[in-house]
Amino acid sequence: MSERIKNNAVKSCLIIFTVLILVHGFEAIFLRMDETVLGENFINKVFGIIMIVFILKLINWKGEDIGFKKGLITGYGLKNISLGLLLALVSFAIAYSVEVIILKSQGHNVSFGIFTTGFSLTGDAEIHTGIGFILMCIFFNIINVIMEEGTFRGLFNKLIATNHSPKFALLFQALLFGVWHIVTPLHNLLDGDIGIGAFIGLGVGYIILAGMMGIKWGLLYRMTGSLYAGMADHFFNNCIATNLLHITTESGTDEMMIVRVLIAQLLSFIGVIIFSKKNV
Numbered sequence: 184m185s186e187r188i189k190n191n192a193v194k195s196c197l198i199i200f201t202v203l204i205l206v207h208g209f210e211a212i213f214l215r216m217d218e219t220v221l222g223e224n225f226i227n228k229v230f231g232i233i234m235i236v237f238i239l240k241l242i243n244w245k246g247e248d249i250g251f252k253k254g255l256i257t258g259y260g261l262k263n264i265s266l267g268l269l270l271a272l273v274s275f276a277i278a279y280s281v282e283v284i285i286l287k288s289q290g291h292n293v294s295f296g297i298f299t300t301g302f303s304l305t306g307d308a309e310i311h312t313g314i315g316f317i318l319m320c321i322f323f324n325i326i327n328v329i330m331e332e333g334t335f336r337g338l339f340n341k342l343i344a345t346n347h348s349p350k351f352a353l354l355f356q357a358l359l360f361g362v363w364h365i366v367t368p369l370h371n372l373l374d375g376d377i378g379i380g381a382f383i384g385l386g387v388g389y390i391i392l393a394g395m396m397g398i399k400w401g402l403l404y405r406m407t408g409s410l411y412a413g414m415a416d417h418f419f420n421n422c423i424a425t426n427l428l429h430i431t432t433e434s435g436t437d438e439m440m441i442v443r444v445l446i447a448q449l450l451s452f453i454g455v456i457i458f459s460k461k462n463v
Contacts, residue, residue: 299427
């Protein structure tokens with residue numbers, strides 16, 4: 184079984200990915216855990232972590248083999264985590280600044296807020312400021328980065344690289360990571376929130392943006408030898424910049440979030456590409 188999985192790496196990854204995205208889609212579209220008090224689709228992430236452990240046992244690999252190196256809280260791990268956080272801090276500091284400048288130039292009163300947003304069963308946005316909601320947000324986002332980085336940058340990248348070039352492995356996992364995010368616009372399409380044209384546009388946009396992020400985090404893995412730098416940058420993007428630290432005006436909250444994320448991701452992507460050419 185171990186050799187069969189490794190010798191058919193692309194097929195194996197596609198099968199694993201299909202199972203994972205079906206669970207992801209089922210939770211997002213039918214269970215809708217993000218519309219409960221928990222505010223997060225976490226079941227597919229927990230399932231994904233279990234799947235990683237199961238596949239690693241099948242092919243006789245350890246967590247270290249896919250980037251979960253020992254020394255997470257020692258100098259080695261902290262160095263890579265600090266690298267990822269620094270990358271995120273610099274890029275998002277610039278992105279937030281640009282967002283504030285644009286909003287103020289339009290005559291808005293701008294303020295920052297730390298809170299989480301959830302959804303009621305009617306689809307109305309709710310703001311949660313309690314420490315419990317903030318801690319849940321942090322916890323679920325830690326689970327999220329462990330699963331997604333462990334699956335795409337770790338397991339898929341390592342499996343494909345066993346009998347394909349590192350470049351192919353990098354691009355393959357990034358493409359799957361992009362497709363992974365098609366569930367969000369599909370959810371909106373099925374709910375009638377968007378039409379087919381918007382679905383196609385958003386779907387392509389999600390694939391490109393998430394794919395670009397997948398390349399960036401894959402390069403960080405290759406540069407550092409572990410998943411920790413990518414996990415830290417991924418966590419900051421998902422937890423801090425899109426879920427906790429919000430910009431509000433008299434007309435709404437995070438009305439330019441997409442601009443913020445695009446600027447930050449483009450800046451960090453370019454930075455990682457430049458450094459990777461010197462170090463990979």
